[in-house]
Amino acid sequence: MDQTVRNIKELAALLNISPTTVSRVLNGKADDYRISPATTKKVLDAAREFNYHPNRIARGLRLEKTETIGLIVPDIANPFFAHVAKTIEFEARRNGYSIILCDSLDDIETESELLKLLAGRKVDGIILAPVGTGTGHISEFLKREIPSVVIDRYLPGLDIPSVSTDNYTGAYLATEHFIAAGHSRIACIQGINGISVNTDRVDGYRDALKNHNLTVDNSMIAGDDFGEKNGYDQTVRLLGSECRPTAILALSNLISLGVMRALSEAGLKIPDDMSLVSFDDQPYSAFLASPMTTVEQMKEEIAREAVQILLENINSGRSAGKVNKKIMPELIIRNSVKNMRKIPVRDHSSHL
Amino acid sequence: MDQTVRNIKELAALLNISPTTVSRVLNGKADDYRISPATTKKVLDAAREFNYHPNRIARGLRLEKTETIGLIVPDIANPFFAHVAKTIEFEARRNGYSIILCDSLDDIETESELLKLLAGRKVDGIILAPVGTGTGHISEFLKREIPSVVIDRYLPGLDIPSVSTDNYTGAYLATEHFIAAGHSRIACIQGINGISVNTDRVDGYRDALKNHNLTVDNSMIAGDDFGEKNGYDQTVRLLGSECRPTAILALSNLISLGVMRALSEAGLKIPDDMSLVSFDDQPYSAFLASPMTTVEQMKEEIAREAVQILLENINSGRSAGKVNKKIMPELIIRNSVKNMRKIPVRDHSSHL
DNA sequence: AACTTTTGCACAATCGTTTGCGCATTTACA
DNA sequence: TGTAAATGCGCAAACGATTGTGCAAAAGTT
Secondary structure: OOOOOOOHHHHHHHHHOHHHHHHHHOOOOOOOOOOOOHHHHHHHHHHOOOOOOOOOOHHHHHOOOOEOOOOEOOOOOHHHHHHHHHHHHHHHHHHOOEEEEEEOOOOOOHHHHHHHHHHHHOOOOEEEOOOOOOOHHHHHHOOOOEEEEEEEOOOOOOOOOOOEEOOHHHHHHHHHHHOOOOOOEEEEEEEOOOOEEEEEEHHHHHHHHOOOOOOHHHHHHEEEOOOOHHHHHHHHHHHHHOOOOEEEOOOOOOHHHHHHHHHHHHOOOOOOEEEEEEEEEOOOOOOOOOOOEEOOOOOOHHHHHHHHHHHHHHOOOOOOOOOOOOOOOEEOOOOOOOOOOOOOOOOOOOOO | OOOOOOOOHHHHHOOOOOOOHHHHHHHHHOOOOOOHHHHHHHHHHHHOOOOOOOOHHHHHHHHHHEEEEEEEEEOOOHHHEEEEEEEEHHHHOOOOOOEEEEEEEOOOOHHHHHHHHHHHHHOEEEEEEEOOOHHHHHEEEEEEEOOOEEOOOOOOOOOOOOOEEHHHHHHHHHHHHHHOOOOOOEEEEOOOOOOHHHHHHHHHHHHHHHOOOOOOOOOHHEOOOOHHHHHHHHHHHHHHOOOOOOOEEEEEEEHHHHHHHHHOOOOOOOOOOOEEEEOOOOOOOHHHHOOEEEEOOOOHHHHHHHHHHHHHHHOOOOOOOOOOOOOOOEEEEEOOOOOOOOOOOOOOOOOO
């Protein structure tokens, strides 16, 4: 019959043996405890026949291990985090772990509560994409000794490994791309000041200018938020400034949406009237009015690295050394940068 | 001192009372069991001071309730599901539940395994966005009597509530929009044949044509997948057909990306050379070469309804009646449809 | 004062596993 | 044949909470 058995005791009773033996067989410890091949087979067959699966809650209680990983992101609707989450979930599952998804709503208070929540749920580890600038709640959390990994950023001063994009190089390459096309008045619309993602990018932008003997004009570095509105506002401001830039480096995809909206309202075209490079490649990037040149972050690689480091720390009982892994981004060149040297630019509009 | 207590026994020992009393106080059952106000206060204070939180695994084992909801989506990187997931997570958390996120990778075999996985993890309920056309594994799963809700689609014949967009009306409105602009050769690039999402949309498209006395040409209903490639392939085919359509209704955002790529490669412009309306509004929809008219699904409402129905079923111990809730979509009119009646179309490019 | 009722809390079982230890029984060896 | 080693498996405690039942001590009643 297609009968079902609810727990190990029932299964043991059916076979006239003890739960101990059943447990040992099912956990592959038959040899260690000298369970006979005959009994072993009997148990395995019965487990299959009666569709028995151990209760993972009871198991978790006994073993103090839930095979569960908490994932906290600022906004799962943000394509970047959604992609990362997808790979994290995949890699985790491949290793027997499930993901508890938490959205911190870009709110540091929520993030703090989520850390406690996950601790209460006894997750075996946490992958955190932190929000904002404060880290007090995180260092507080680290006292609990739950293996954790930070992604997307790194937190100087905290003893926690991280996996993030090499943002410095990304911005450097993008800026160099402008310079190579003959731009010299290049603006940079930044996100939240003070977090590593942002400062690294700004530093890369600055250094690229310097290394090519261009002066860094601080009025060309504007903004304070990764959102669309900031992109819009700063673009409006830049367009009204005395010495209007010819190119804009947008430090997030949302910022670039704001830039495009402002340009569109001002009747300006990309790349003819304004050049634009944006961080974060998107599925639609190739299909914009002008296919956009972007700095693409290697989301899958970030996710894979994060899971791997976390699992190592979980298995080794903590901290296989504090690493700050940087993943190199890729500059995807399309057609949103005007060549100021008047040499015709090949049309890349079909480059995906 | 800022000491911490690991379990209820330690806390009880500290106060010289039994774990029983501590448990009762912390669960708000002090009155039911006549715990004195003095003791109650003592417990509450100590719990706070020593930062005690009950072990949810142990609790889950005893109560047979994990306060956990499984969420299975075909692709969390798809903005539609990412948005829905965000709201589901928020609403669930508001009610004390956490989300275990599972990505079925658009694979029915994986989906089937995930259902078992979640059952083994003793989730209190499941929200499922099903994949493909087979439902055998789902009806098999329903025997486990775990409260569940289907989103994005409905499954005729299965006893499971669902929350989905009123796809029929969405497609009907979009098609009518074409017709109102003077189109009569309107193609429809569809997704997976046989699932409710698709058939409802195709039916809406068909009925809109019929009700306006236009003939339905079956060669104008093409495709069999919600992906970008299908959009591309079918568009290429349609462009090569004898009687080329003047408008395309794309039944998913990915399909419309494929359509755009094919049009772009053929040197055709939207809306001048081809009109396009797509299902699923996206953040970028307003910023495309031509801001796109879309059928927007009310993701948050879908998510909220799904969580609410699920929680009701969980609390009532199953099935508050099988509902098939339909959420009305919204037609967002931008500028991807050419007015064939030669009356100039107002530029909506700044409409967000 | 004797009895009943109320008050205040604790005992011990239970949820479903895992595991250290131990105990028969069989086999090996001299 | 007697003893040592190997074989095969079970007992019972433990993980950390919840809860039906019970039992003293205090308070109330006549």
